[in-house]
Amino acid sequence: MERRWLRVLRTPLGAGAAALCGLVLVLAVVAPLVWGAAAEAVDTADILAGPSSEHWAGTDNLGRDILARVLVATRLSIGLALAATAIAVLVGLLLGSAPYLLGRRAGRLMTAIVNAAVAFPGLLLALFFAVVFGLGARGAVLAIGLAGAPSFARLTHALVANLAARDFVAAARIAGVGRLRVLFRHILPNVAEPLAVNATIGAGTVLLSFAGLSFLGLGVQSPDYDWGRLLYEGVSALYVNPMAALAPGAAVLLAGLAFNLLGESVAKGLGSPTLRGGPPPAPSADGDSRRAPAGEDARDDVEAADPDVVLDVRDLEVTVPGPRGAIRPVRGVSFTVRRGEAVGVVGESGSGKSLTALAVTRLVADSGHVEATRLRLLGDDLRGADTPRRRRLLGTSLAMVFQDPMTSLNPTRRIGGQLAEVASHHLGMPRREAMSRAEDRLGAVGIPDVGRRARQYPHEFSGGMRQRAMIGMGLMGSPRLIVADEPTTALDVTVQQQVLDLLATIRGDDAVGLVLISHDVTVVGEVCDRVLVMYAGRIVEDLPTSELATGARHPYTRALVAAVPDMETDIDEPLATIPGRPVDPAELPAGCAYAARCPLADARCRAEDPPLVADPGGRRVACWHAGEPLPGGTAEHPADELVETP
Amino acid sequence: MSSTANPVLETASGDESGTGLLRRPWTRFALRRLVRLLVSVWVLVTASFAMIHLMPGDPVRAALGPTAPAALVEARRHALGLDEPLLVQYVHYLGGLFTGDLGTSLSAQLPVSDIVAQRLPATLTLTVLAFAAAVVIAVPLGVTMGVLTRGGRGRRTELAFTTTSVVLGTIPDFLIGVGLVAVFGVHLGWLPVAGNATPSAHILPVVAMAIGPAVILARILRVEMVGVLESDFIRTARAKRLPARTVYFRHALPNAVTAALTLSGLILSAMAVGTVLVENVFAWPGLGRTIVDSILTKDYPVAQAIVLVYGAGVLLVNSAVDVALALLDPRSMIRED
Ligand code: SF4
Numbered sequence: 004m005e006r007r008w009l010r011v012l013r014t015p016l017g018a019g020a021a022a023l024c025g026l027v028l029v030l031a032v033v034a035p036l037v038w039g040a041a042a043e044a045v046d047t048a049d050i051l052a053g054p055s056s057e058h059w060a061g062t063d064n065l066g067r068d069i070l071a072r073v074l075v076a077t078r079l080s081i082g083l084a085l086a087a088t089a090i091a092v093l094v095g096l097l098l099g100s101a102p103y104l105l106g107r108r109a110g111r112l113m114t115a116i117v118n119a120a121v122a123f124p125g126l127l128l129a130l131f132f133a134v135v136f137g138l139g140a141r142g143a144v145l146a147i148g149l150a151g152a153p154s155f156a157r158l159t160h161a162l163v164a165n166l167a168a169r170d171f172v173a174a175a176r177i178a179g180v181g182r183l184r185v186l187f188r189h190i191l192p193n194v195a196e197p198l199a200v201n202a203t204i205g206a207g208t209v210l211l212s213f214a215g216l217s218f219l220g221l222g223v224q225s226p227d228y229d230w231g232r233l234l235y236e237g238v239s240a241l242y243v244n245p246m247a248a249l250a251p252g253a254a255v256l257l258a259g260l261a262f263n264l265l266g267e268s269v270a271k272g273l274g275s276p277t278l279r280g281g282p283p284p285a286p287s288a289d290g291d292s293r294r295a296p297a298g299e300d301a302r303d304d305v306e307a308a309d310p311d312v313v314l315d316v317r318d319l320e321v322t323v324p325g326p327r328g329a330i331r332p333v334r335g336v337s338f339t340v341r342r343g344e345a346v347g348v349v350g351e352s353g354s355g356k357s358l359t360a361l362a363v364t365r366l367v368a369d370s371g372h373v374e375a376t377r378l379r380l381l382g383d384d385l386r387g388a389d390t391p392r393r394r395r396l397l398g399t400s401l402a403m404v405f406q407d408p409m410t411s412l413n414p415t416r417r418i419g420g421q422l423a424e425v426a427s428h429h430l431g432m433p434r435r436e437a438m439s440r441a442e443d444r445l446g447a448v449g450i451p452d453v454g455r456r457a458r459q460y461p462h463e464f465s466g467g468m469r470q471r472a473m474i475g476m477g478l479m480g481s482p483r484l485i486v487a488d489e490p491t492t493a494l495d496v497t498v499q500q501q502v503l504d505l506l507a508t509i510r511g512d513d514a515v516g517l518v519l520i521s522h523d524v525t526v527v528g529e530v531c532d533r534v535l536v537m538y539a540g541r542i543v544e545d546l547p548t549s550e551l552a553t554g555a556r557h558p559y560t561r562a563l564v565a566a567v568p569d570m571e572t573d574i575d576e577p578l579a580t581i582p583g584r585p586v587d588p589a590e591l592p593a594g595c596a597y598a599a600r601c602p603l604a605d606a607r608c609r610a611e612d613p614p615l616v617a618d619p620g621g622r623r624v625a626c627w628h629a630g631e632p633l634p635g636g637t638a639e640h641p642a643d644e645l646v647e648t649p
Numbered sequence: 650m651s652s653t654a655n656p657v658l659e660t661a662s663g664d665e666s667g668t669g670l671l672r673r674p675w676t677r678f679a680l681r682r683l684v685r686l687l688v689s690v691w692v693l694v695t696a697s698f699a700m701i702h703l704m705p706g707d708p709v710r711a712a713l714g715p716t717a718p719a720a721l722v723e724a725r726r727h728a729l730g731l732d733e734p735l736l737v738q739y740v741h742y743l744g745g746l747f748t749g750d751l752g753t754s755l756s757a758q759l760p761v762s763d764i765v766a767q768r769l770p771a772t773l774t775l776t777v778l779a780f781a782a783a784v785v786i787a788v789p790l791g792v793t794m795g796v797l798t799r800g801g802r803g804r805r806t807e808l809a810f811t812t813t814s815v816v817l818g819t820i821p822d823f824l825i826g827v828g829l830v831a832v833f834g835v836h837l838g839w840l841p842v843a844g845n846a847t848p849s850a851h852i853l854p855v856v857a858m859a860i861g862p863a864v865i866l867a868r869i870l871r872v873e874m875v876g877v878l879e880s881d882f883i884r885t886a887r888a889k890r891l892p893a894r895t896v897y898f899r900h901a902l903p904n905a906v907t908a909a910l911t912l913s914g915l916i917l918s919a920m921a922v923g924t925v926l927v928e929n930v931f932a933w934p935g936l937g938r939t940i941v942d943s944i945l946t947k948d949y950p951v952a953q954a955i956v957l958v959y960g961a962g963v964l965l966v967n968s969a970v971d972v973a974l975a976l977l978d979p980r981s982m983i984r985e986d
Pocket of ligand 1 (some may be wrong): 557558559595596597598599601602603604605608609613625626627628629
């Protein structure tokens with residue numbers, strides 16, 4: 004524990020605050036001895052003088068040196084503040100641990116009272132008690148102490164309740180140890196540290212409140228003086244000698260801040276272990292050398308756009324900062340989506356498929372860095388900074404459907420409004436019109452009673468309805484491409500099919516391109532024309548869906564397909580049966596990323612990363628041993644067996 | 650106090666939940682809050698009644714001074730009803746509150762309600778202006794800081810902002826007030842430092858009160874914004890290619906204010922009561938100066954009434970925050986069921 008406290012002192016803020024606290028405490032002890040006489044020395048010839056070399060902060064209405072009085076007042080100010088803090092902590096401890104000792108009913112009542120008291124500002128409680136206890140230092144100590152007690156009570160209560168539920172306390176109770184004994188033996192020692200930290204913060208607050216009460220004339224009474232009292236006297240002479248008010252004000256402020264900041268930095272130091280590293284380093288040269296071979300595609304993006312191609316992606320790379328340097332979870336992905344084509348992207352989590360979706364739609368978080376030699380939507384280059392025109396294009400021609408409709412819709416806004424804003428922003432529709440379009444679109448995705456539904460909040464919708472609304476949101480413009488990232492994963496099995504059917508219908512009706520991202524080969528196989536299989540940030544195979552079952556050539560694709568025991572019924576089954584674990588993008592091997600799990604892997608595989616090679620039919624595969632028969636006895640079934648699997 | 654209302658309410662809604670009206674979340678929510686508020690008001694009123702009776706010694710004797718003749722003290726005690734049994738006094742006190750009778754000032758011989766009515770507007774003005782100023786500063790500041798430091802960016806900015814706001818948030822308003830008076834009133838002579846006669850006289854007190862709450866609010870808003878900006882629905886908003894302004898203020902901010910709103914309720918309460926100190930710095934003719942004067946002159950009925958007024962204000966603010974929370978985040982009502 005001492006080590007941790009020491010660590011706090013090594014932060015500049017903590018060290019400064021601690022030094023200041025030490026100084027204040029030393030002053031509290033020695034100041035009256037050193038400056039006591041000077042503080043009392045009356046000099047009627049020199050009253051209310053401004054700062055001079057003799058009196059650095061001037062003199063008061065009896066000609067006494069203000070600086071000396073401020074220094075001497077340290078003792079009373081700190082003493083009273085500590086006394087009041089002690090009262091606050093003790094009473095708080097008592098009130099806060101009482102619920103544990105008392106029975107349930109009395110305990111709950113106690114907690115309720117404390118909670119209610121906490122709702123009232125401390126100053127109000129202090130004024131209440133100041134009236135009850137009367138003017139003067141004693142009354143003020145009691146008043147401020149009691150006013151601070153409720154928050155300590157609540158803290159104690161929370162800490163005790165937390166500890167009481169812990170195993171060692173329960174064990175002690177079962178062993179027959181009495182509640183009171185458990186409280187003193189097991190609970191309070193563990194509560195001491197957070198309580199001490201908060202008492203330090205509390206002391207600062209109490210010091211400042213005490214100054215407030217004395218400043219009002221309700222605290223320390225003449226001839227005694229604390230900082231607040233000096234402030235009270237100084238303010239009345241503000242026009243003659245501002246230092247008379249500023250000096251005690253500065254003193255109380257510094258001391259209050261010192262305690263506060265010390266407490267805060269200790270709290271922070273104890274609360275959070277050393278998690279804080281430096282800023283993430285720039286992408287390493289090492290990462291660059293692993294850049295996927297770009298080959299002939301590396302030309303500049305000058306080619307004229309094919310009007311039938313909706314999305315055209317070449318050599319897409321995404322770099323994100325990682326704990327140990329930049330990592331590249333997407334490494335050179337190229338593909339196109341044509342009008343009305345449905346392209347599936349499958350892979351395990353961590354394969355980079357979702358990040359690819361975010362990158363092509365320009366939604367990668369700010370920390371990520373996206374590069375590509377080509378990135379076109381409907382022929383328009385999406386690289387570089389956003390322009391208003393491009394934002395309109397993306398906002399109206401591209402629809403996104405995310406995995407979790409629960410969290411993807413804004414919980415504080417009505418469904419209809421969330422849809423309508425697309426039209427009002429991008430299409431300049433007036434509110435009413437945008438709203439009726441929103442209702443129309445909600446109807447189009449199969450939501451009944453749209454007039455009422457549009458005025459509801461997301462939490463009033465079921466999961467499937469929300470996902471429909473999400474899709475409807477994408478239909479507010481006139482989408483040419485829908486990118487759906489695991490659109491059914493978070494849904495009930497019963498509605499998954501409906502959502503997939505809806506996506507398929509939209510695509511078919513309007514000849515919209517669809518990119519469907521899923522970990523589930525079955526889902527992709529059902530909806531898509533073509534499948535891109537991703538592994539470790541690369542496309543390892545690109546083939547027509549119809550060939551998935553029998554024509555897959557990459558060992559990983561074959562494993563994926565084999566991992567689905569029955570394509571007809573088990574829509575829900577995750578890919579669990581491929582031996583080995585997905586690679587960590589931070590620790591890519593030198594050769595083929597799949598080599599560690601691949602039954603065909605040889606020395607070449609481990610040394611060289613296979614390029615993605617296209618065959619004349621447009622199918623692509625990245626494997627040195629593409630299509631070679633798999634050795635028997637592995638976890639995989641030969642691909643052709645799949646057809647016969649019941 | 651507030652949670653003691655729960656058992657009462659549970660039976661109430663339990664008995665009548667069969668009726669359609671009570672099944673509506675809004676009705677249930679409002680009813681529960683109303684019962685809670687009533688119980689809190691009762692506790693507050695009782696505490697303010699008890700205030701005068703908890704004091705050691707006789708308040709009238711204390712007010713009139715040790716030299717006052719015993720007959721006068723007795724007569725005054727009788728006039729105030731202080732010689733009656735406690736329960737009778739309590740009933741009278743409660744009855745008086747219903748008719749707006751807050752008792753009679755010991756020193757001014759005026760109805761306390763008149764004094765309160767005369768002083769309340771100045772305090773209300775100060776509180777409302779200062780709170781509005783704090784919010785107007787805090788929201789753009791907090792949102793901007795949240796945007797600048799989202800996703801672990803701008804660590805230096807974050808550190809600088811957090812440190813500054815901790816320091817500024819710790820300085821009590823009356824000290825800021827004294828500093829402002831010294832600089833802008835005495836040294837520069839730009840602004841009036843006392844009273845509330847002119848619009849310019851409002852500037853310094855409002856600034857003194859607004860700075861601390863503004864940075865505290867901005868700090869919590871920043872933390873909340875950073876969290877909210879990571880959420881899926883912000884990604885959705887970005888996918889809609891809405892302008893940054895819309896994403897931050899219309900989509901993120903409402904989700905970030907829930908915590909800030911709870912805090913701002915506490916802040917508003919604290920500011921209302923904090924006027925006591927600031928009014929005394931700026932000679933502001935409000936309740937705050939009156940309560941201090943009344944405590945110093947031992948005019949207890951006045952002090953008692955003003956504590957009651959402040960307390961009622963706090964309860965009002967807390968209820969308003971609850972309602973605002975429910976409006977902004979409709980799930981908060983349902984979550985409690
Ligand atoms: S390249 Fe080698 S290790 Fe990689 S998938 Fe093909 S056979 Fe397996």
